[in-house]
Structures are given as C-alpha cells and as structure tokens.
Amino acid sequence: MLSLFTFGFAQKRPKIAYTPAKDLTLVGKVASTENIFHRVDTNAFAGLPAAVKKRVVQSGGLAVSFKTNSPAIYAKWCTAGTVASATMTSVAYRGLDLYIKKDGRWQYAGVARPREGQTCASTTIVRGMDNAEKECLLYLPLYDETTRLEVGVDEGSTVQAGAYPFQKRVLIYGSSIVQGSSASRSGMAYPARLSRETGMDFLNLGMGGSAKMEKSVADMIASFDVDAFVLDCIPNSSPKMVSERTAYLVETIRKKHPNAPIIVMQSVIRERGYFNLASGERVRQQNANVKVEMVKLLQKGVKNLYFIPADDFLGHDHEGSVDGTHPNDLGFDRMIQVIKPRLVEILGTSIEK
Amino acid sequence: MLSLFTFGFAQKRPKIAYTPAKDLTLVGKVASTENIFHRVDTNAFAGLPAAVKKRVVQSGGLAVSFKTNSPAIYAKWCTAGTVASATMTSVAYRGLDLYIKKDGRWQYAGVARPREGQTCASTTIVRGMDNAEKECLLYLPLYDETTRLEVGVDEGSTVQAGAYPFQKRVLIYGSSIVQGSSASRSGMAYPARLSRETGMDFLNLGMGGSAKMEKSVADMIASFDVDAFVLDCIPNSSPKMVSERTAYLVETIRKKHPNAPIIVMQSVIRERGYFNLASGERVRQQNANVKVEMVKLLQKGVKNLYFIPADDFLGHDHEGSVDGTHPNDLGFDRMIQVIKPRLVEILGTSIEK
Structure with a gap:
C-alpha cells in the first residue's frame, strides 16, 4: 500500500464512519432471508441435504450497492471460517471485492484482504480518490459465511444506499x-x-x-x-x-x-x-x-x-x-x-x- | 479425488517408489547452487540486499524433468513457510504443478496441494493414466523456499531423468x-x-x-x-x-x-x-x-x-x-x-x- 504520507506531508488520518450493510442496497439475493448474508433461508425448505444447507448460507454472489463521495473506502467484516482451500485465494474465499462505476461501466477498484488466522478484519479497500460521488458495488466472500459487514468512508463524506444495478x-x-x-x-x-x-x-x-x-x-x-x-x-x-x-x-x-x-x-x-x-x-x-x-x-x-x-x-x-x-x-x-x-x-x- | 475403487473392484493400492529431485533433470536454473532448490547462491554475491536474498532462494520458475510409465505420479515435498499471501492460491505459492507432453505440447496434468498449517506434504498429483512412457515437467513452489522434493511412481514402473526441454x-x-x-x-x-x-x-x-x-x-x-x-x-x-x-x-x-x-x-x-x-x-x-x-x-x-x-x-x-x-x-x-x-x-x- 502507498502510505498516506507519500507526499511528505504528515496528513492527519481521517476518522472513519461505518454504515452497516443492512442500511445499504443488497444485491444478488435469490430470496429474502432472516440473515441478510445468507443466500437461502434454510429453515424455509424442509429436507435439504446438509451439504446444500452449508453452501447456501455462504455469501457467494451477494454484494452491496452504495454511493459515496469519500476519497477512501474501508470495510470491517467477519466470516465464519478462516482458511481458504488450496486452489483459491483468500480474497476470493473470504475477502471483499469492490467495483466502482466509471464511464458507465463497472470497473475493478480494490480488494479487502482478510487477516490470516482471524475471522474478522478491518482494512482500506481503496484510497487516494477524487471526491466526486461514485456508485459502488462491493462483492462479499464467495466461499465463507459472512457474519458481519460494515462499509466505511471518511468522516464528513456522504454515503447512502445505491440504486439496484441490474x-x-x-x-x-x-x-x-x-x-x-x-x-x-x-x-x-x-x-x-x-x-x-x-x-x-x-x-x-x-x-x-x-x-x-x-x-x-x-x-x-x-x-x-x-x-x-x-x-x-x-x-x-x-x-x-x-x-x-x-x-x-x-x-x-x-x-x-x-x-x-x-x-x-x-x-x-x-x-x-x-x-x-x-x-x-x-x-x-x-x-x-x-x-x-x-x-x-x-x-x-x-x-x-x-x-x-x-x-x-x-x-x-x-x-x-x-x-x-x-x-x-x-x-x-x-x-x-x-x-x-x-x-x-x-x-x-x-x-x- | 476419484477413489481408486471407482469401478467397484478392491484394487490393491500400489506401493510408491520415490526418487529425489537431485537424480532428475533440474530445469530453469539461472546458475548452479549448493542448494539445488535455490535460484541463486547468495553466498557467491556480496552485498545483495536482504530482501533480494530472501526472494532468490524461493523456487519460483524451477522445475524437474523426468520420464515415467507409471499410471500415477506422487510427490513428497517440504517448504520453509506455511501460509500463502491473501491474493495467491496455496498451490501456486507452495504447491507443485505437473505438465505432461501430449501430441508434442506440454499439457496441464495435475497440481499437488500443500497441507494447511504444515510445511511438508505427500500427495497424488495424477492417477488413472495409461502406462505409456510420458515426459513430465513438475514446477516447484513459486513463492516459498523448497527444502525437499521427491517424485513418486508406482513401484515396478520406470522413472528416469528427462531431457532438458528448452x-x-x-x-x-x-x-x-x-x-x-x-x-x-x-x-x-x-x-x-x-x-x-x-x-x-x-x-x-x-x-x-x-x-x-x-x-x-x-x-x-x-x-x-x-x-x-x-x-x-x-x-x-x-x-x-x-x-x-x-x-x-x-x-x-x-x-x-x-x-x-x-x-x-x-x-x-x-x-x-x-x-x-x-x-x-x-x-x-x-x-x-x-x-x-x-x-x-x-x-x-x-x-x-x-x-x-x-x-x-x-x-x-x-x-x-x-x-x-x-x-x-x-x-x-x-x-x-x-x-x-x-x-x-x-x-x-x-x-x-
């Protein structure tokens, strides 16, 4: 990561204001669920095989849509497990992936790396941006059960639920x-x-x-x-x-x-x-x-x-x-x-x- | 993995004969080194930065070439570290990757998954092949220091150093x-x-x-x-x-x-x-x-x-x-x-x- 002090000035690190994912727009839901990070409410369907129940509570495919003018975007999140399979990266398995709309197209903007051996992490996904308002789409972990997610912006910036993008x-x-x-x-x-x-x-x-x-x-x-x-x-x-x-x-x-x-x-x-x-x-x-x-x-x-x-x-x-x-x-x-x-x-x- | 018993017959699991990598053909060496899994002999060059020394003893780019008619290929190997970075898979970081020549081209044949939390592992890379002699190229871990490597074949099969492929x-x-x-x-x-x-x-x-x-x-x-x-x-x-x-x-x-x-x-x-x-x-x-x-x-x-x-x-x-x-x-x-x-x-x- 580039330091905040790249240009030699000891800029004061901004405070971060966090918004729970439930207050943003949930994207990719097959059906509504009590736990918003589950894809399916397993109590609603009798007789599902155990292996299926395990998978459909993992957050693969879910995302949150929001708008912000913050020059930096942060996340705090937790998942149930801690170790990616040997053929997947940890950021895909249990990290986050941010896209921002640019010139009318969704464009990769940053990933959030989970912490080794820990179920929770807090990190900067992208920083150093201009302060125009941007449409953001933050993908959740593919293979882990997400148990908590808050999106952070620099205090004083705006943040609100985004339009449903699809x-x-x-x-x-x-x-x-x-x-x-x-x-x-x-x-x-x-x-x-x-x-x-x-x-x-x-x-x-x-x-x-x-x-x-x-x-x-x-x-x-x-x-x-x-x-x-x-x-x-x-x-x-x-x-x-x-x-x-x-x-x-x-x-x-x-x-x-x-x-x-x-x-x-x-x-x-x-x-x-x-x-x-x-x-x-x-x-x-x-x-x-x-x-x-x-x-x-x-x-x-x-x-x-x-x-x-x-x-x-x-x-x-x-x-x-x-x-x-x-x-x-x-x-x-x-x-x-x-x-x-x-x-x-x-x-x-x-x-x- | 498919079981050896896919077809319903309780086939006897073959014993494995291991050959140390030093007896096969090393591929990708920039210069000869005392430790054959290093890319550079750091003692031979004075004044290298510490960060450089750390990297050039990692086995990225090294491979071993061998020939075998074994229907299965195995590996036992060890590396110095145990955890891949969040943006790499463990098989790339500290696992093995096998190619076999087919119709004159090198073709992907299998990966060896490292064991979570352990520096050493022993695994089957590919099995269920016919028993024609094959040219093999086994890539070493990209980002870890490899400390030991042995290639296994079914006992009774042939195995020998391969031609230098490039x-x-x-x-x-x-x-x-x-x-x-x-x-x-x-x-x-x-x-x-x-x-x-x-x-x-x-x-x-x-x-x-x-x-x-x-x-x-x-x-x-x-x-x-x-x-x-x-x-x-x-x-x-x-x-x-x-x-x-x-x-x-x-x-x-x-x-x-x-x-x-x-x-x-x-x-x-x-x-x-x-x-x-x-x-x-x-x-x-x-x-x-x-x-x-x-x-x-x-x-x-x-x-x-x-x-x-x-x-x-x-x-x-x-x-x-x-x-x-x-x-x-x-x-x-x-x-x-x-x-x-x-x-x-x-x-x-x-x-x-």
Whole structure:
C-alpha cells in the first residue's frame, strides 16, 4: 500500500464512519432471508441435504450497492471460517471485492484482504480518490459465511444506499464453478461478470460439490421468484443422477414458471480427464446423459428450453483451469465468451415483460 | 479425488517408489547452487540486499524433468513457510504443478496441494493414466523456499531423468509479476508459459517487491551465463530509481555480454491507479522515466537493445488483475499475447548461435 504520507506531508488520518450493510442496497439475493448474508433461508425448505444447507448460507454472489463521495473506502467484516482451500485465494474465499462505476461501466477498484488466522478484519479497500460521488458495488466472500459487514468512508463524506444495478432475475443453479471457485476474487465469479457485462441480474446459487438436483432442491429452486433459470449442475451429478434427476428438475420449474426460459449447460470438460482416463470418461458420460435427457424433454414438448454444449468453455490450450476441475480466471473468461452471446440472445428475447 | 475403487473392484493400492529431485533433470536454473532448490547462491554475491536474498532462494520458475510409465505420479515435498499471501492460491505459492507432453505440447496434468498449517506434504498429483512412457515437467513452489522434493511412481514402473526441454537461455529479471504472483499455479507464471509456448528457456529471476536494480544486483545479473536478458523490473523501482539505475544495469550487462539482446519492459499498468490517483501517477512516471532512459541508451549507441511498452498488457476491460497490481491468469494471458510475438521476433533472430 502507498502510505498516506507519500507526499511528505504528515496528513492527519481521517476518522472513519461505518454504515452497516443492512442500511445499504443488497444485491444478488435469490430470496429474502432472516440473515441478510445468507443466500437461502434454510429453515424455509424442509429436507435439504446438509451439504446444500452449508453452501447456501455462504455469501457467494451477494454484494452491496452504495454511493459515496469519500476519497477512501474501508470495510470491517467477519466470516465464519478462516482458511481458504488450496486452489483459491483468500480474497476470493473470504475477502471483499469492490467495483466502482466509471464511464458507465463497472470497473475493478480494490480488494479487502482478510487477516490470516482471524475471522474478522478491518482494512482500506481503496484510497487516494477524487471526491466526486461514485456508485459502488462491493462483492462479499464467495466461499465463507459472512457474519458481519460494515462499509466505511471518511468522516464528513456522504454515503447512502445505491440504486439496484441490474434488471431481470436469472437464477444460476450449479456447482463450485457457479459459486466461483477458483476465480481470483469474488467479482470474477462468472455470474458476477455476466451481471456486470449484460446488465441482467444473474443470481448465484452455486453450491460447491453439492449441486446434485435432489428433489428437495428442485422443489426449492422452482419456488423462487425469478424470470429465468440457468442449470449448470451437471459437474456435481453422477451420470446416473443426470439421467434420473434432470427431467424432474426441469419439469418442476416448468410447472411453477410456465414461460420462463430454462437453459441447461453441459459440464465444463475437466482438464484432469485428459490423463485420468476414468475421470475423462465420467464427464463424457455426464454430458452424453444430459443431452439424452434434453432431447426427451424437447420431444415431450417442453417449450422455452435451451441447451449450451461445453465443447469450447475452456478453450483448447489446456491452460484454463487451476486444478483440472475448476476454471481459473482465464478459463472463466473463455467460458463467458461462449455463453454470454447465447444467454443474451435467449434471455433478451424470451423473458416476459 | 476419484477413489481408486471407482469401478467397484478392491484394487490393491500400489506401493510408491520415490526418487529425489537431485537424480532428475533440474530445469530453469539461472546458475548452479549448493542448494539445488535455490535460484541463486547468495553466498557467491556480496552485498545483495536482504530482501533480494530472501526472494532468490524461493523456487519460483524451477522445475524437474523426468520420464515415467507409471499410471500415477506422487510427490513428497517440504517448504520453509506455511501460509500463502491473501491474493495467491496455496498451490501456486507452495504447491507443485505437473505438465505432461501430449501430441508434442506440454499439457496441464495435475497440481499437488500443500497441507494447511504444515510445511511438508505427500500427495497424488495424477492417477488413472495409461502406462505409456510420458515426459513430465513438475514446477516447484513459486513463492516459498523448497527444502525437499521427491517424485513418486508406482513401484515396478520406470522413472528416469528427462531431457532438458528448452533451448537458449533468456533471463527475466523482475518483480513479483515475474516471480508469478498471482498466477493460479506455478506453471501459469508468465516465464513458465513463455518457455512452454516458445521452446526457449525463460529463466525466472523474479523477486517479489525487490526488483530495484541495485548495483550489487546489476553486477550479479551481468555475471550470469545466459544468451539474452529481459528486464521487467520497473514496477518495484521508484520513478527516481528508474532514472538513476536503468543505465547502469543495461551498460553493466552490455559490458559482460557484448551482443546479447537486452529487452526492457515498461511496468504493467496498475489497475488500482485508475482510482488511486497517486498510484496512477507513480506508474505513469515510472514508465515515462524508463522511456527517457531507453532513448538515452539508444542514442549512446547501445546495440541490440529493445523496448516493450505496457499499454496493452492487461487488455482494457479492467478484469486482468487480482488486486489492482498483480495480473490474474487472464491478465497474464493478455500480457503473453503482447510480449510473446515481440520476444520471439527479437530472440529468434538476435541470439548468437
């Protein structure tokens, strides 16, 4: 960090005024919850698998929108856990990621680093700015349960809840890849990037390791008040599960949402499968089975149902993953280049006014 | 991980035979060292700054080359520290990254995850392969000092030192960005990617935070037996240091290496500088000053000296960094798209036979 004293003058460090996140605009909520940093109220849905409950209380995809003219922005926040997985950065796993609107586009402005071995931290996210009023979007930790968040500005500056930045509600149900593993920071998770780039609200219902289309989960998903559904849940489901559960998930959504677009994605190819032959065969079988199910559903006459094959998601130089399973930022970028035009085409024309 | 018992047969877990790294082919060494996992023998160079000594014993850029027909590859290794920085993954910071040659190209094959809170770990990097003989390249931790490394194969399989995979020796002296922060794993550091993609040996002399062109460091760099020099050391040097020290570094190299190409790179634009005005100004000044120095050196008649401006290194959507300073894998990929063609053009024609 640059010191406040860069220019040789002993400037007095400004006092910081903190605002609780609950007084700002919450972004990315699938449904309202008692704990505002949860994505789903797990008490409202009976019979959810324990692994699912654990994931949906993590704050992946949530953000707060606010406006301020402060030259610096700070945060105090706490999460439930303390250690990132070996293939994720701590700032993505349990830190914060700030974007500010510039020239009409959301632009990266700073990250908040968590403290090693501690669940709470307090830090400067960005400083040294001019004092024009700015629209800010602060992404919460992707993989940890956020238990507290306050946004700080220099005392004397203004701060207030921001406008809701996105339109239309598109739920993405999926695996760790949806939740954002292994994006380098929370704003780089692919639903977050899609929202910023399209202006539509891609709601992150990624649940690392646990997107297995269980009946209770399908019923829960169908109950949500959204305009469209993207199902990126093949990576966590065994080939057998894919065959047994895809139709129920799609048809349950269709019953509750007669006209909402439903977009099913194949599983991203796992780079590890090029050498681990069993792993490669498993993904081929997952993707073959979901294609069979899609054909059946289309033949049964399910309307407004779309399919995105995964062939080009990671590019073809084999550098797009961190661990052979999860895209790195390069892999996510390539995936977005493939799916964004399709999603814009489908959602732009199919969502009911 | 997939279990060994995926297909329902209780296969006997094979015993593992380990080979110390010293018996395999070391790749990426700038000079020989007593401790084979150091990049520089710090006792051989008097007066190096302490921060530089700390970095050059970290194993960033080193790898081992071997051949094996084992269906699985394992590793046992130790590093000196235990905690990755908040903006790096643990697998990049202190884990291992395996590539295997496939269809004539090096392809990602697996990572070895370090153990949380422990300096040593033992793990399977890849399994379930066919038993054809394969050429392997295992990258060492980027940011930690590696103290021990053994490569394991299934007992009864062959394993032997591999061929040296790259030709010509191109030293890259630079900051954390050269050392590989924040690539998602060690094989994604930009010198490593350049080596695999060009076949030339880009030797990583990145030293996070400490590439400040000190006289002792310049003398050390000039002493190395290499064919060409890439100087990506502007990010760590203050604008004043850039003006004061660039000429000495270039001229010292030129004296010892009358014809070796010397390529100077501007500092990557810091994304944080778009909002933090002082930070933005600092990078503009660094880059202006190095340009001035380059013009002077060229006017003085220094031959075979090249300059790569940084304008397009990160692309222009502001998504190419993890923290406003260090490229993420997407930023590194964009940087490689800019510098690789220039490097190939310069080095392909200018290095003496």
